[in-house]
Amino acid sequence: MNNIPLTDLKAQYLSIKKEIDLVIQNVIDSTSFINGEDNKKFEAQFAKFCGAKYAITVGSGSVALDFALEALGISVGDEVICPSLTFTATAEAIVHRRATVVFADIVEKTYCIDPKSIESKITKKTKAIIPVHLYGHPADMELILKIAKKYHLFVIEDAAQAHGAKFKKSTVGSIGDIAIFSFFPAKNLGCFGDGGAVVTNNSNLAKKIFLLRDHGRIDKYHHLEIGYGGRMDNLQAAILRVKLKKLNQWNTRRREIAKKYSQKLSSKYIVPIEEKSFYSVYYVYTLRHPRRDQIISKLKARGIQTGIYYPIPLHIQRAYQYLRYKTGDLPVTEKVCQEIFSIPLYPELHDNQIDFIIKTLCSL
């Protein structure tokens, strides 16, 4: 058996090569590189996919977070609650507003932010909550919205890992006040570079994001506000339009593989749990085992690549030291970080590769 990577972007490209090559050539021929038709069309299609009114493409998922928080008016002195088990961009956006990051713990079963922990961290200064739909699994949006309503807080969904995931009947991105997505190449919906989107049902927020991403511009020469150079280019939009058509099918395949893994691996490992109201799109498939590091090196020796999302939680990273969190402050997050690891899961993974991974994991 050849090496099995954690994700295989080449295999995905080859499966749609003809269509992708064609649309790339079309954009080049049109020389419409910025603010093109593909961008407008993709925005309409992606908003519809999320069940939301507006989608605004921006330079990356990180930029989307920055713009979402700025549009909501988060600023100096405000506190914003987010998980510590996430990519640093979630918390960086809070710091960029010169607001205070407040880390909450996670639910051990789902790895997503714990509503009880959120409630225990609320103060008079709290302005917003950023739940992260981690690994493609939605956070408990019902309880989070309830808390937000009770304390008058904004909810920003970080859906960078969860394009197409659902909570009850709603697709993520349409549930909170505003949501962000990343189109980083390895994400469930990825482009050929950096890209992202802000999604919302609120027309005022949508207008504000439009201004922020393009220098506060209402037309070529009129600047209404101070904004940024934060656009996503048209080539990416053209590529994403091709891929969006495949996304449901790809997510279904991810779920199929996850189901097979879970059936076969649950006797030896803690497998992801998906309760009734949740529809996960398995951006990554994460297992837990107390001998994690040993297992990872044995898998590596057999050519199976793994990843850890994330080995060091944000609250004990050097960059957030100024917040003075200590080891022990978020016990569930810290425990889980010692034991989690992710195994290859992508739509193009072959059944014989899946069987090899299962067989190897069962033999360790």
Ligand SMILES: *Cc1c(COP(=O)(O)O)cnc(C)c1O
């Ligand atoms: C990928 C990711 C981001 C940032 O997206 P980029 O497009 O890489 O800037 C933000 N939050 C989470 C949870 C992510 O996984």
